[in-house]
Amino acid sequence: MxxxxxxxxxxxxxxxxxxxxxxELKWEQTQIELHPAxxxxxxxGSFKYKNTGxxxxxxxxxxxxxxxxxxxxxxxxxxxxxxxxxxxxxKVGASTGTQQKTVxxxxxxxxxxxxxxxxxxxxxxxxELRPSFVYWENSEPPKPKTILAKAAKELHANNLKxxxxxxxxxxxxxxxxxxxxxxxxQPHDTSHPVSATLTVQPxxxxxxxxATARVVNPPSTQ
Amino acid sequence: xxxxxxIREGLVLLCLAFxxxxxxxxxxxxxxxxxxxxxxxxxxxxxxxxxxGSILWVDARPAEEFAAGHIPGALLLNAEQWDSLLPVMxxxxxxxxxxIVYCGKQSCGASREVARRLRDEANLANVFVLxxxxxxxxxxxx
Numbered sequence: 001m002x003x004x005x006x007x008x009x010x011x012x013x014x015x016x017x018x019x020x021x022x023x024e025l026k027w028e029q030t031q032i033e034l035h036p037a038x039x040x041x042x043x044x045g046s047f048k049y050k051n052t053g054x055x056x057x058x059x060x061x062x063x064x065x066x067x068x069x070x071x072x073x074x075x076x077x078x079x080x081x082x083x084x085x086x087x088x089x090x091k092v093g094a095s096t097g098t099q100q101k102t103v104x105x106x107x108x109x110x111x112x113x114x115x116x117x118x119x120x121x122x123x124x125x126x127x128e129l130r131p132s133f134v135y136w137e138n139s140e141p142p143k144p145k146t147i148l149a150k151a152a153k154e155l156h157a158n159n160l161k162x163x164x165x166x167x168x169x170x171x172x173x174x175x176x177x178x179x180x181x182x183x184x185x186q187p188h189d190t191s192h193p194v195s196a197t198l199t200v201q202p203x204x205x206x207x208x209x210x211a212t213a214r215v216v217n218p219p220s221t222q
Numbered sequence: 223x224x225x226x227x228x229i230r231e232g233l234v235l236l237c238l239a240f241x242x243x244x245x246x247x248x249x250x251x252x253x254x255x256x257x258x259x260x261x262x263x264x265x266x267x268x269x270x271x272x273x274x275g276s277i278l279w280v281d282a283r284p285a286e287e288f289a290a291g292h293i294p295g296a297l298l299l300n301a302e303q304w305d306s307l308l309p310v311m312x313x314x315x316x317x318x319x320x321x322i323v324y325c326g327k328q329s330c331g332a333s334r335e336v337a338r339r340l341r342d343e344a345n346l347a348n349v350f351v352l353x354x355x356x357x358x359x360x361x362x363x364x
Contacts, residue, residue, distance in 0.1 A: 065332075066284040068302050095301045097339065100331035118331075131345035133312050195313050210305050212312045212344075 024053025024109045025078065031118045034090075038154055041092055043121040046085045047103070051078040060106040062086060068093060069101040069119065088119045094207075096125040126152045127160075127202060127209045129183075135214040136190045144186040147211055149200060151179040157202035166196035169213045183211075190215045263337065265350040267362040270322055278315055280340075282325040282332040283356065293324065293359055299336055312344065324352035324359065 032045035051057050057078045062071045072087045088103050103117040127149060134145040151157040160181050162171040171185045185198065195214040270277065279296035281288045288298045297314055299307045315321070321340060325333035333351045340346045352358065 066300075066302065067286065068284075093302060094305050096304075097301075098335060099301055100335060102331070129343070131343065132308070133344040133346070135317070137317060195309075197309050210309070212309045214313060216317055 024051055024055060024080075024111065025057045025107055025115075026050050026052045027115060027117075030115060031120065032088075033120045033122065035122050036092060036124075038124045038126055038152065043090045043092060043099075043119070043123075044087060045090075045119045046087050047117045048083065048085045049078070050083045051080050053109070054080050056080065058108045060108060061104075062106075063104045064088070065102040065104075068095070069103070071103045071117075086117065088117065090119055090121050092121070092123055095121075096123050098122055124152065126155050126206055127157070127200065129200065129209055129211050132209075132211045133214075134185055134211070135216050136187055138190045138193065138215055138217055140190055142187045142190045144184040145213075147183040147185060147198075148176075149173075149181040149183055151181070151202060153179060155179075155202050155206055156204045157181075157206075159203045161201045161203065163199045163201075164196045164213070165199075166194060168194045168215075169196045169198070171198055185211075185213050187213070187215050193217050263350050264353045265322060266353050267358050270350075270352065271362075273320060276316075276319050278311075278319050278321045280311060280321055280323040280336060281356075282323050282336040287326055287356075292356075296324075299323075300332060301335065304339075308344070315346070318348070320348045320350065321346060322350045322352050324355045326356045 026049060028048040028050075030047065032047065034043040034045055036043040059073060059076050059078075062073055064071050069088060069090045072089070073084070075084055078084055086103065086105065088101070090099060090101050099121045101119045101121070103119070105115045105117060107113060107115075128151075130148050130150070132147070134147060136142065136145070149160055151160075157179065159175065160173045160183070162173055162183055164171055169185055169187050171183055174182050174184075176182050183198075183200065187194070193215055195212065198211040198213055199208050200211065201208040279293045280299045281292045281296040282300050283292075283298075284300060285298060285303065288296075292298075297307075297311045299311045321337075323333040323337045323340070325331075325336075333355060337349045337351050340349045354361070
């Protein structure tokens with residue numbers, strides 16, 4: 001019996017070690033969360049790796065989930081014991097809120113041929129509108145609807161300027177304190193479908209934000 | 223042979239059987255790809271088809287992927303061009319209409335984020351995410 005148990009232990013240990021030996025490229029982390037400062041043009045994350053196996057690992061391809069993100073590697077082949085990194089750069093542009101981008105790394109490592117690296121960037125919003133969409137059905141009285149605007153402290157906004165792309169809507173702004181504003185939007189009438197983009201611009205400058213106002217036809221009944 | 227011997231041996235063998243699994247679990251602890259639990263706002267292609275015609279499809283993929291092919295009638299809306307694309311989508315929406323957002327394998331988190339923003343920022347209801355995204359739609363045609 002003792003011999004059988006020893007054989008079994010040897011078998012299981014050998015099985016485990018075989019699995020581990022196949023795992024060559026080990027990533028320090030496969031998910032990175034970034035918090036760029038307001039106004040930053042890019043958010044950059046570095047995914048570090050080490051070849052812990054006994055053979056060279058070759059990168060077959062490194063691709064990103066969108067044109068707004070680039071991924072750079074300094075080498076195509078990673079020798080045993082060698083370390084390196086893949087740098088992912090996300091162009092912030094007009095994006096706000098949580099942005100999640102992925103980098104797909106394909107190697108000739110048989111244990112892990114494809115690795116997905118995830119870059120999460122939390123882009124601060126300097127001016128936030130809630131809701132960013134107001135609408136009236138065309139049977140509805142043309143009463144004002146409210147959009148709340150919250151400005152970041154860094155914006156130093158004392159007032160907001162709201163302009164409508166259509167003369168069919170009017171908008172007025174009032175401060176409600178603590179960097180918050182109330183925007184009241186009202187259509188002249190709701191007898192016909194019409195829509196407008198409202199451009200909201202802080203008096204202290206900075207990027208404008210947009211809201212949509214619309215008078216819609218009621219849903220058709222069958 | 224002593225009484226209880228086979229039971230004890232069986233337990234020993236069972237414990238030994240866990241060793242490789244335990245070793246691999248510890249070794250791969252940072253690289254495990256756990257599947258997400260099912261989310262209530264996810265909808266399958268079959269469920270979407272059974273809803274009938276009153277669906278506004280929203281494609282959350284990058285513009286170049288949308289240009290290469292998309293669900294018929296879908297509108298492009300992604301984070302990169304949010305300010306310019308959102309008004310187009312909102313002007314196409316009909317009150318009460320269901321919105322189904324989808325993305326692709328490469329941008330799998332995008333649809334969830336677009337759906338969240340439509341709910342939280344535009345205050346829209348009935349916003350769903352297509353399970354399996356564009357690939358599931360393509361697969362369903364086979």
